[in-house]
Every structure is written in C-alpha cells, then in structure tokens.
Amino acid sequence: MNTSSDAERPKIGRREANRRATEEAILNAAETVFAEAGFGGATMQLIADLAGLPKANLHYYFASKEELYRRVVERIFQIWLEAAQAMDDAPGPAEGIGAYIDAKMEISRRYPNGSKVWASEVMHGAPVIQDYLETTLRDWTAGRAAVIQGWIDAGKMAPTDPQHLLYMLWAATQHYADFGHQIEVLNGGPLSDADWRAARESVKQIILRGIGVAI
Amino acid sequence: MNTSSDAERPKIGRREANRRATEEAILNAAETVFAEAGFGGATMQLIADLAGLPKANLHYYFASKEELYRRVVERIFQIWLEAAQAMDDAPGPAEGIGAYIDAKMEISRRYPNGSKVWASEVMHGAPVIQDYLETTLRDWTAGRAAVIQGWIDAGKMAPTDPQHLLYMLWAATQHYADFGHQIEVLNGGPLSDADWRAARESVKQIILRGIGVAI
DNA sequence: CTGCAACCTGACCATATGGTCAGAAATGGA
DNA sequence: TCCATTTCTGACCATATGGTCAGGTTGCAG
Numbered sequence: 001m002n003t004s005s006d007a008e009r010p011k012i013g014r015r016e017a018n019r020r021a022t023e024e025a026i027l028n029a030a031e032t033v034f035a036e037a038g039f040g041g042a043t044m045q046l047i048a049d050l051a052g053l054p055k056a057n058l059h060y061y062f063a064s065k066e067e068l069y070r071r072v073v074e075r076i077f078q079i080w081l082e083a084a085q086a087m088d089d090a091p092g093p094a095e096g097i098g099a100y101i102d103a104k105m106e107i108s109r110r111y112p113n114g115s116k117v118w119a120s121e122v123m124h125g126a127p128v129i130q131d132y133l134e135t136t137l138r139d140w141t142a143g144r145a146a147v148i149q150g151w152i153d154a155g156k157m158a159p160t161d162p163q164h165l166l167y168m169l170w171a172a173t174q175h176y177a178d179f180g181h182q183i184e185v186l187n188g189g190p191l192s193d194a195d196w197r198a199a200r201e202s203v204k205q206i207i208l209r210g211i212g213v214a215i
Numbered sequence: 216m217n218t219s220s221d222a223e224r225p226k227i228g229r230r231e232a233n234r235r236a237t238e239e240a241i242l243n244a245a246e247t248v249f250a251e252a253g254f255g256g257a258t259m260q261l262i263a264d265l266a267g268l269p270k271a272n273l274h275y276y277f278a279s280k281e282e283l284y285r286r287v288v289e290r291i292f293q294i295w296l297e298a299a300q301a302m303d304d305a306p307g308p309a310e311g312i313g314a315y316i317d318a319k320m321e322i323s324r325r326y327p328n329g330s331k332v333w334a335s336e337v338m339h340g341a342p343v344i345q346d347y348l349e350t351t352l353r354d355w356t357a358g359r360a361a362v363i364q365g366w367i368d369a370g371k372m373a374p375t376d377p378q379h380l381l382y383m384l385w386a387a388t389q390h391y392a393d394f395g396h397q398i399e400v401l402n403g404g405p406l407s408d409a410d411w412r413a414a415r416e417s418v419k420q421i422i423l424r425g426i427g428v429a430i
Numbered sequence: 431c432t433g434c435a436a437c438c439t440g441a442c443c444a445t446a447t448g449g450t451c452a453g454a455a456a457t458g459g460a
Numbered sequence: 461t462c463c464a465t466t467t468c469t470g471a472c473c474a475t476a477t478g479g480t481c482a483g484g485t486t487g488c489a490g
Contacts, residue, residue: 014458015466015467022467038253038255038335039255041254041256042255045447055469056449056470057469064448064449065447065448119394120253122396123250123334123394124251124256134400137401141401160420160421161417164417165421167387168390168418170390171390172387175382175383175385176382179337179382181338182352185341185348185352186352186353186378199382202383203383206375206421206422209426209427210421210424210425211421233437234437237437259477259478260476268439270439270479271479271480274478274479279479280477
C-alpha cells in the first residue's frame, strides 16, 4: 500500500481535486440561480454567495457570465442526450417510448433547474446553443424519427407524425420540471413519490395508447 | 347628427383614444421584449425604442418596470382564460377536449410571446401572479377536472387522471409557442399553414386516442 | 380665447453589476 | 527548506439601468 488512503484515483492531486470540486460547486450554484432568475436576472454576486465564494473567484474559474452560463447549458444538454439513449435498442415503441418517458420524467424530477435553464435558453432564441440545435439535436431527432417511422411501417404502432410525437414527448415530460411551481400550487404542495408515479403512468398511458400501443 | 364622423363611440375624445393606443403600443412592445429577453434582460429603453417612445414616457403610463410586467402577464392570463371556455358546454370529451386543443394551439400560434412570458413567469416561481394561480387557476382547474371525471364516470372516455390530462394538454399545446424556436430550427424554417394543421391534428389524435375517444 | 390639466421629454441621478487587478496566501516539486 | 506556480480575494472601475424631475407642449372645457 502507499502512504495512506488519499487518492481514490491516481494522477489527481489535491490541487486538481479542489479545482474540480470548486468548478462543480460554481456550476451547481449557477444552475440554480440561472433557473430561478433567468440569465438577465442572475447575478454573479448571487451565484458567488450560493457557492460560498467571493465573487472575484468566479472570474478566476470562468472568464465571464456568458461562459459560465454556456457551461451550465452544455452540462444540461449532455444529461439530456445521455437519457435519450433510453430509446435506443428497443424492439418496439412500447419499450422504446416507454423507457424514454421514464427517463425524461426522472430527469424532470432530479434536475428541474437544468430543464428550466434549457427552456429559458430556447425561449430566448437559443443565443448560446444554436449550433447544438442545428447539429447534434437535429441529427438525433432525425434518427429517432426514422426509428419511429420504421415501427409504423412494421405495423407496431399507429401512423403518427414522428416529429410531432417527439415534441409531445418533450413537452409532456419537461412540463413537470419547467412548470413545476404551477403544478405544486395546484397540487397543494410538492409532489410525493406516489404523485410522481401517477404523473409518469398518466403520461405513458395517454401517449402509448395514443399511438396505438397496447398497455 | 353631431359635429362629424369622429367618435365611433360616444364619450371617447382624442385624449382618451390616444391614451389607449399608447398604452396598447407599450404593452405590445413590452410583451415582445419580455418574451425575448426575460424580465431581467428586458430594458425599459428597449421597450421604449420598440414602442417608438422616449423612455420617460413609459414611466408616465406605467409607474415601474414591475407594474408594466404585471400588466403584460395579466393580459395574457385573460386571453388564456377566455380560450378555456372552449371546453365548456361540450357534450363529451371528443368535442370539449378537441375544441380546447384547437383553441390553445391557435393561441400558441397567434400569441407566442404571451405564452413565453407566462412560461417565464411560472418558471421563476410566479412572483407576480402567485395569487392568480392559487385562486382563479386553481378553481378553473378543479372545475374542469370535475367535468372530465364526469365524462369518465359516464363511460365517455377511458379512466384517466384528470389533473395530469390537463397538464398534458397545456404542455403539448404551449410547447409550440414556448419552444417555437427549437421547432423552427428542426423544421428548417417557420411552420406553414400545413405544418400547423399537422401539429394540431397530431396533438388531437394522440391525446384523444390516448383517452379512449374515437377519432 | 383663455386657463387649467393632462401629456410629453431631455437631462440628470443613484445604484447595481460585470469585470479587473495588484498583491496576499496556499501548494507542491526540487 | 525554498521558491515558482497556482489559487484566492478585497478594493476598485466603467458602464448600464431604473427611475426622477423641471419645464415645455397639447387638448379641451368654460
């Protein structure tokens, strides 16, 4: 054994570990503040306070407010894309779309702030992730639409415009994050485990039956 | 007859007419700017420029940025509520929910900025319309949920959680306004009349079939 | 026509904010 | 231990923004 039980992984010294932890803390704080106040309403001071750092320190790790924001949005997009794989390698729409809804509902529950930042970014014309929309997202969407069309051609689901089906999947699932506040007010409080389960099953039931898949 | 063919309606002089027109122009400009930049990113100067007025004039009509914003949000909420009546007086879900989807899709198409401002407001915790959520919206939602439950009990549609069905209706329709930019990118340009028709029919098809209503 | 009240606006102000920087403190290899 | 490098931070700055106000202009009742 070596000196002690310090490094979980070789190569990462205290410096590097600290750096990553601080960056992570800043990104988390930024995600919260951007979600709650929007880009314009967010303040480097607010983010710094939430992260427990002096404001000047933020600028040591992130050159500008824009760059910090960009990093937040990119991180969300990654999570979003990884979850999208839930739809891959499925034999048919029942499994593929069902799993996709499960994954996206889970993201809405676990990362509501990320979803809000993404929504805000798109609503304001996608100033920083326009290229993602035009490349990565466009390609992914086209691929998924083709898969869905394949299922339709194989008679595994009712004829449905794949593009609009995808929009409905995004809309229905992300709504629970983006409009979470409204939902909590109407629900009379935060959603319980049972509430989330009911939400997930409702979405799956309506959409799967809506595309002619037995449930 | 009176002096000439001036007043369409009695009682409204040039003063009053001017006032209303100016207020309207400011509200329209504000809606656009708030939608594109968010509350924090919006600038009284930007709104003034878009309305073609000096900034100081805005403060003659609206005491503060907050009040102007509040007026914009309230106006949207009115349109939203009026369209909600499309669901009333329907004999069953096919007509009621079908008409509601039609109405909401039309709003998404005609007033995308209003929808965005509303979404932004809710996402940021509804700082100015919290009371609307707790009173008007809550009551309306409860009423509609009861109607839907009645349809279910009458065997006119499949058993479905009314609350989550409403969320899906809001999500699916408003998505075309709030995420209009993303949709346009994926669509390779603005949606045509045919595109909008396809969107509307897709939403209706999936949801109506999803709740067990023949189409 | 006249006076008052409503309407309009350029110039100005206090504040908040993103960002900078010089220098202090911590770190780690030699 | 020593010192170069990285990390951290209080103090500061330029700018943008919401809001104010004094004074001018316009509409309209009497």
